[in-house]
Amino acid sequence: MPGRVEGKVAFITGAARGQGRSHAIRLAEEGADIIAIDVCKQLDGVKFPMSTPEDLDETVNQVQKLGRRIHAVQADVRDHDALKAAVDEGVAQFGRLDIVCANAGLGSDGARLDAMDEKTWRDMIDVNLTGVWLTAKVAIPHIIAGGRGGSIILTSSVGGLRGHANIGHYIAAKHGVVGLMRTLAWELGEHGIRVNSIHPSQVNTPMVMHEDTYRMFRPDLENPTVDDFAAVSQSMHLLPTPWVEPRDISGAVLYLASDDGRFVTGTTTVIDAGAMLK
Numbered sequence: 001m002p003g004r005v006e007g008k009v010a011f012i013t014g015a016a017r018g019q020g021r022s023h024a025i026r027l028a029e030e031g032a033d034i035i036a037i038d039v040c041k042q043l044d045g046v047k048f049p050m051s052t053p054e055d056l057d058e059t060v061n062q063v064q065k066l067g068r069r070i071h072a073v074q075a076d077v078r079d080h081d082a083l084k085a086a087v088d089e090g091v092a093q094f095g096r097l098d099i100v101c102a103n104a105g106l107g108s109d110g111a112r113l114d115a116m117d118e119k120t121w122r123d124m125i126d127v128n129l130t131g132v133w134l135t136a137k138v139a140i141p142h143i144i145a146g147g148r149g150g151s152i153i154l155t156s157s158v159g160g161l162r163g164h165a166n167i168g169h170y171i172a173a174k175h176g177v178v179g180l181m182r183t184l185a186w187e188l189g190e191h192g193i194r195v196n197s198i199h200p201s202q203v204n205t206p207m208v209m210h211e212d213t214y215r216m217f218r219p220d221l222e223n224p225t226v227d228d229f230a231a232v233s234q235s236m237h238l239l240p241t242p243w244v245e246p247r248d249i250s251g252a253v254l255y256l257a258s259d260d261g262r263f264v265t266g267t268t269t270v271i272d273a274g275a276m277l278k
């Protein structure tokens with residue numbers, strides 16, 4: 001049986017690990033070829049270990065094991081020219097572009113907004129909002145040129161739908177992604193291009209599972225552990241889980257990318273174990 005995205009090409013940012021790698025594998029399982037980018041280096045102000053070239057190589061290996069093609073490039077989503085070159089080359093190799101997963105993002109030190117320094121604010125907005133816009137910007141001409149329509153999926157967060165103290169830069173960026181999504185849905189609908197955002201709760205990835213996150217959720221403890229974090233995270237959900245897995249998010253991505261979601265556009269798809277009802 002053909003896959004749900006058989007013969008299509010997907011451009012995925014932040015593809016070296018975590019949700020991005022999971023999306024690449026899930027779409028490849030269903031027949032897509034992949035254009036993948038990731039920064040693959042440590043950025044200033046990010047305390048947890050970021051992706052490496054070896055991580056991106058592993059994504060390549062896993063996609064190729066599924067019999068699909070992949071064009072992988074180390075690039076920063078803040079760099080328009082690097083993004084454009086990666087997409088242009090991928091489309092030259094594979095002949096089309098149908099799906100965009102603007103997944104790349106970061107977490108960084110937080111503070112009250114009145115105490116936050118400008119660099120921390122700007123770095124977050126540049127990656128988590130401007131980088132999403134640039135990802136769409138370099139991809140849209142290729143999808144329009146194909147004349148087949150397409151699907152653009154922007155990664156936001158439950159933090160894009162509600163507030164939270166001490167991470168106002170992240171909250172603002174993720175709310176901005178929703179505004180970007182809704183505008184693109186208006187602008188691209190005439191071309192048959194659907195645009196939606198996805199809103200996960202805590203996801204079991206390196207961006208979340210580290211000591212700074214544990215301290216943010218358990219400021220009452222000097223050295224909180226993952227179990228301490230799990231207890232608070234669980235209390236935020238209706239379903240009995242402290243976090244969701246990358247594969248859970250990839251299922252929503254596949255739905256929005258495939259013909260199963262062919263009339264779904266301008267929506268905020270929540271994968272949150274019930275957190276938004278709390």
